[in-house]
Amino acid sequence: MTTINGEVAVGFEPVREAFAANFDQHGDIGAAVCVYQDGRPVVDLWGGLADLDTSRPWTRDTLQLVYSATKGATATAAHLLAQRGALDLDAPVAKYWPEFAANGKAEIPVRWLLSHQAGLVALDEPVPLADALAWSPMAAALAAQRPQWTPGTAHGYHGRTFGWLVGEVIRRVSGRTPGRFFADEIADPLGLDFFIGLPASERDRVSRMVYRQPDLDLTTVPTESIPEELRELVAAWRDPNSFSNRAFQVTEPAEIDFNSPEVQAAELPASNGIGTARGLARMYAALIGEVDGVRLLAPETLASATKEQAAGADQVMVAPSRFSSGYMLPTETDPLTGPSAFGHTGRGGSLGFADPEHGIAFGYAMNHIIGGPNDVRAKSLAEAVRRSLA
Numbered sequence: 001m002t003t004i005n006g007e008v009a010v011g012f013e014p015v016r017e018a019f020a021a022n023f024d025q026h027g028d029i030g031a032a033v034c035v036y037q038d039g040r041p042v043v044d045l046w047g048g049l050a051d052l053d054t055s056r057p058w059t060r061d062t063l064q065l066v067y068s069a070t071k072g073a074t075a076t077a078a079h080l081l082a083q084r085g086a087l088d089l090d091a092p093v094a095k096y097w098p099e100f101a102a103n104g105k106a107e108i109p110v111r112w113l114l115s116h117q118a119g120l121v122a123l124d125e126p127v128p129l130a131d132a133l134a135w136s137p138m139a140a141a142l143a144a145q146r147p148q149w150t151p152g153t154a155h156g157y158h159g160r161t162f163g164w165l166v167g168e169v170i171r172r173v174s175g176r177t178p179g180r181f182f183a184d185e186i187a188d189p190l191g192l193d194f195f196i197g198l199p200a201s202e203r204d205r206v207s208r209m210v211y212r213q214p215d216l217d218l219t220t221v222p223t224e225s226i227p228e229e230l231r232e233l234v235a236a237w238r239d240p241n242s243f244s245n246r247a248f249q250v251t252e253p254a255e256i257d258f259n260s261p262e263v264q265a266a267e268l269p270a271s272n273g274i275g276t277a278r279g280l281a282r283m284y285a286a287l288i289g290e291v292d293g294v295r296l297l298a299p300e301t302l303a304s305a306t307k308e309q310a311a312g313a314d315q316v317m318v319a320p321s322r323f324s325s326g327y328m329l330p331t332e333t334d335p336l337t338g339p340s341a342f343g344h345t346g347r348g349g350s351l352g353f354a355d356p357e358h359g360i361a362f363g364y365a366m367n368h369i370i371g372g373p374n375d376v377r378a379k380s381l382a383e384a385v386r387r388s389l390a
Contacts, residue, residue, distance in 0.1 A: 002028075005060070006045035011388055015043045018384035022366075022377045023048060030058035030207055031366035032277035033381055036285035038359040039292075043385075044278060050207040050367065063193065063205045063274050064365035065258055067346035068159065070196060070273030072353075073283060074166050075114055075305070075326025075344075076296060077182050083301040087173050089114070089325060093165075096172045103146040113165045114326040115309035116155045119147030120165060121316055122246035129251045132164075133266040135177070138250075139168045148243065149315065155323065156315025159247045163270025166326070170269075179267040187279075189294050190286055194275030197267040206274060207367040209259055209348075214372065233318045243316045271347075280352035280363030284343060288356040302356070306342045334379065337362075337386050347371060351378040358389055 002023035008016045015035060022028040030048035034041060050058045081087040087096070089111040094101035096110070105118075112118045123145055131137035142164055149156075158165065167178035174181045179197035187194055195202065218226060218234045226234050236244035248254065256263055264274060286296045297305065306324045314321040322329035327342040336343065336353050337360055343353025348369030354361045362385060364378050 002047045004045055004047045006032075007041075007043075008045065009037075009042035012042050012385075014384040014387045015381060016045060018380045019045050019047070022380065026375075026377050026380070027212065027368055027370055028366055028377060029210055029368040030062065030064075031364070031368075031377075032058065032062065032064070034276070034278040034281040034363045035385055036281050036291070036361040039285055039289050041278070041281070046277075052210055053208070058207065058367075061193065061205060061276065062207050063195075063198075063202060063276060064207045064350070064367060065209065065264065065272060065274045066280065066350040066352070066365050067258070067271050067348060069280065069344050069346035069350045069352045069365075070268075071162055071270055072280075072327055072344035073182055073186070073194065073196065073273055074163060074170075074178060074269040076186060076283065076287065077170055077178060078110075078114060078166055078326060079297055079301055079305045080185055081170065081173055082304075083297060087169070089304075093169060096169055097143065099140070099143040102144050105147065105151070108147075108151045110169055111309065111325050112151055113158075113162070113169065115323045116158050116162070116314075117152050117310055118158070118165065119149040119151045119154070119156075120145055120161050121148055121156050121158050121243050122161075123250045126250055126252040126254065129253060129256065132251045133262060133268075135164070135267065138164045142168075154313075154315050155310035155321070156243055157247065157317050157321065158270070159316065160250045160268075160270055161247075163268050167267065167269040177267055178269045186283065186296065190282055190291060190296075192275065192279040192282055194273060194279035194283065196269050196273050198264040198272075198274050200261075200265065202274075203261060203264070206264065209367045209369050211348075211369045236318045244318055247316045275365070277363035277365040280365065281361045282363075283361075284352055284354035284363070285361035288354045288361065289359065336382050337389065345378070349375050349377050351382070353382075360385060360389070 030050045032046035035043035048058045050056045050062045170178045236242040311322040330336045337355040340357035341355040348371045351364045
């Protein structure tokens with residue numbers, strides 16, 4: 001059995017039990033979970049291995065790449081600029097980024113970048129990976145790109161492009177790259193262990209990810225053998241021209257090695273945030289209240305940031321989704337801790353969210369990338385928090 005390290009406040013023991021079960025029953029290799037309540041940590045746990053090959057243990061300060069859970073941090077940076085009056089989310093993107101007006105995009109508001117309504121999920125011509133890591137060539141490609149649907153008429157998860165789109169607006173408005181702005185204005189004041197663009201000095205603390213191959217490749221299964229409710233999704237996976245595929249093929253090569261030092265050092269504000277579960281939870285705690293004297297967003301800013309903007313059929317995920325301006329909202333299949341919650345998942349299982357109704361903030365980071373409907377790790381932890389609250 002994996003040794004579970006850390007502390008749990010009285011009443012939150014179900015979270016420790018669920019965390020241990022993730023190792024014993026659900027495939028965790030190395031992981032951490034943290035929960036804040038009313039601005040104070042009530043759960044701070046870690047265990048397992050940070051590197052399966054070398055048996056390096058996961059420690060209190062192990063860093064983990066959290067994929068799209070990064071989007072919550074990037075959205076927070078945009079809302080901080082809006083709160084300061086430097087950015088109007090309902091103004092055209094082109095007000096801040098004039099080149100973006102090309103190809104019929106002059107009237108797209110900033111808010112549609114955050115809510116996945118801009119129709120810029122893919123590129124007609126993918127950008128070389130080295131250029132994407134360098135930032136400016138990818139920003140230029142997106143500025144020139146025509147939307148894939150009439151903006152504002154539908155929504156679809158901008159899995160990769162979200163980071164450059166929102167990040168370039170942050171850069172134009174603040175004069176700093178999104179990773180630098182996040183470090184200066186959010187991470188440093190709160191003492192967060194979380195980076196968008198990993199400093200070389202922190203490299204040795206990063207856990208190494210392990211990827212589970214699917215037990216069954218549904219794209220090879222005859223259509224008549226696929227459950228009816230999955231056929232539309234599988235058809236999208238099989239179609240190389242579907243948004244489900246093209247949204248994650250904006251670079252050449254399309255597959256990105258997120259374990260590589262070059263990728264981790266770059267700023268990919270949609271997908272390469274690296275930090276601790278504690279850092280994620282602490283950031284979300286400071287969104288809904290004070291943490292050691294620091295609050296990021298005022299109540300009125302938070303209400304605007306978390307108001308539903310898009311819901312229903314997702315053009316990329318081929319399933320219902322709900323988004324506010326940059327955050328995922330609870331759904332029937334992912335209820336988090338209640339209807340007031342907001343946050344963001346990441347590929348393979350990572351999760352950060354806050355629930356202002358209960359004063360809860362949550363962070364979970366792990367290095368075994370599983371994902372899919374059979375991955376219950378994050379859901380079981382959120383359910384354990386609900387039981388603790390009850």
